[in-house]
Amino acid sequence: MIQTDLNVDVLVIGGCTAGSYFAGQMAKQGYKVLVVDKSSEPELGQRYTVIHCGKEHFEHFGIPEPKEGDPDYIEQFDLSIIRSALNNFPKNTRSTILVLRRVLLMKRLADYARNSGAEIRYSTSFTSHIYNEAGQLAGAVLTGPDGEYHVNARLTVDASGIPAVVRTGLPDSYGVETFTTGPRDQFYVVLHYAKLKHPEKDKIEVVTTWPYYKIWLAPQHTADGCLVGVGANLSTEYAERVLKRFEALGYLPEHELEHI
Ligand SMILES: Cc1cc2nc3c(=O)[nH]c(=O)nc-3n(C[C@H](O)[C@H](O)[C@H](O)COP(=O)(O)OP(=O)(O)OC[C@H]3O[C@@H](n4cnc5c(N)ncnc54)[C@H](O)[C@@H]3O)c2cc1C
CATH class of the missing domain: 3.50.50.60 (FAD/NAD(P)-binding domain)
Incomplete structure (x- = not known):
């Protein structure tokens, strides 16, 4: 009509x-x-x-x-x-x-x-x-x-x-x-919850960013957890690969990732 x-x-x-x-x-x-x-x-x-x-x-x-x-x-x-x-x-x-x-x-x-x-x-x-x-x-x-x-x-x-x-x-x-x-111009963001293995010494209280890798850590509402975010162009799969490579550098406190 x-x-x-x-x-x-x-x-x-x-x-x-x-x-x-x-x-x-x-x-x-x-x-x-x-x-x-x-x-x-x-x-x-x-x-x-x-x-x-x-x-x-x-x-x-x-x-x-x-x-x-x-x-x-x-x-x-x-x-x-x-x-x-x-x-x-x-x-x-x-x-x-x-x-x-x-x-x-x-x-x-x-x-x-x-x-x-x-x-x-x-x-x-x-x-x-x-x-x-x-x-x-x-x-x-x-x-x-x-x-x-x-x-x-x-x-x-x-x-x-x-x-x-x-x-x-x-x-x-x-x-x-x-x-x-296209994918080259777009920003794919992946967020994970992470469980900290040693929350007593590693508790995340402040947002920390590594702009070079477009990766950040943020407090979560439980003492033994935090949020891990990564952004990359091309695809979410590529963003996950960037995060894996970053994890291997050992800059993050010991943790276990859980997908959101
Ligand atoms: C996971 C994620 C986290 C983000 N976090 C943040 C953050 O913390 N802080 C921040 O500042 N930015 C953040 N951003 C970026 C932010 O979302 C964008 O910059 C913002 O949404 C852009 O706003 P916009 O109005 O230009 O477009 P959009 O938000 O994409 O809005 C476009 C609108 O157009 C409508 N539309 C599309 N096609 C048609 C059509 N044919 N007819 C009618 N309507 C149509 C859609 O329904 C939509 O409502 C994040 C983005 C993502 C993906």
């Missing part, structure tokens, strides 16, 4: 971090803004559960800061340690990091967009572009729970993350890069 056209100033495809924030900014300036996301509202941001954010960014970007007792707030820490490739020169870094529930942080950002005047429609996907007679981008065809409809927009914004559905769907002649990102 094709529904009636809708006219907006700004159509934002993707309503997670980038989309919600940008929509809020535009709506505050008086533009009529529609955000759509293919996820349902409760599913938005469920790709992973816990997110770390620098506390100062909330004030900087004018978003209400999560405080103890808020549903998205878990905890915060101030100190982390960065170590060199050869495990030397531990450097203490002090800045407050908030540990937050991601789905509820996305709700906070969606509330920011709505309170600024933007409309958000979930379970609604970008289907194709609409062009005007001059061949310029003039909106999009969307598919929502009640079928397909057209949205005319002065500006269409691609906030769809890695798929970049708006940008990659443009014709090559449009003058915008239409490449798709």
Whole structure:
């Protein structure tokens, strides 16, 4: 079923971090803004559960800061340690990091967009572009729970993350890069719980990072455990191999890995 056209100033495809924030900014300036996301509202941001954010960014970007007792707030820490490739020169870094529930942080950002005047429609996907007679981008065809409809927009914004559905769907002649990102450009993150063999001497109380290997250790909520994270391009299998090689260097306390 094709529904009636809708006219907006700004159509934002993707309503997670980038989309919600940008929509809020535009709506505050008086533009009529529609955000759509293919996820349902409760599913938005469920790709992973816990997110770390620098506390100062909330004030900087004018978003209400999560405080103890808020549903998205878990905890915060101030100190982390960065170590060199050869495990030397531990450097203490002090800045407050908030540990937050991601789905509820996305709700906070969606509330920011709505309170600024933007409309958000979930379970609604970008289907194709609409062009005007001059061949310029003039909106999009969307598919929502009640079928397909057209949205005319002065500006269409691609906030769809890695798929970049708006940008990659443009014709090559449009003058915008239409490449798709592949495994070389993407960051695959693997998280493990680790059980410490000697928790009495090795207890992990501070986040420690080895940026050279993109590996980090973080406290867990049990005294004999910690989290081990690794990120690498190419694939999750490659990230696991990087972690295995790192473990062989002996920089980590004695432990046993458990997959999350
Ligand atoms: C395991 C993991 C841990 C991370 N931890 C952190 C962290 O601790 N701190 C941090 O700052 N960053 C972290 N990141 C990075 C962070 O998640 C990304 O930088 C951020 O999500 C990018 O936001 P975005 O809005 O650009 O895209 P996304 O979050 O990918 O959002 C894109 C949205 O577009 C929607 N969409 C896609 N296609 C369509 C379509 N056709 N039609 C309509 N909607 C569509 C999707 O449903 C999605 O909601 C982590 C990433 C991963 C994978």
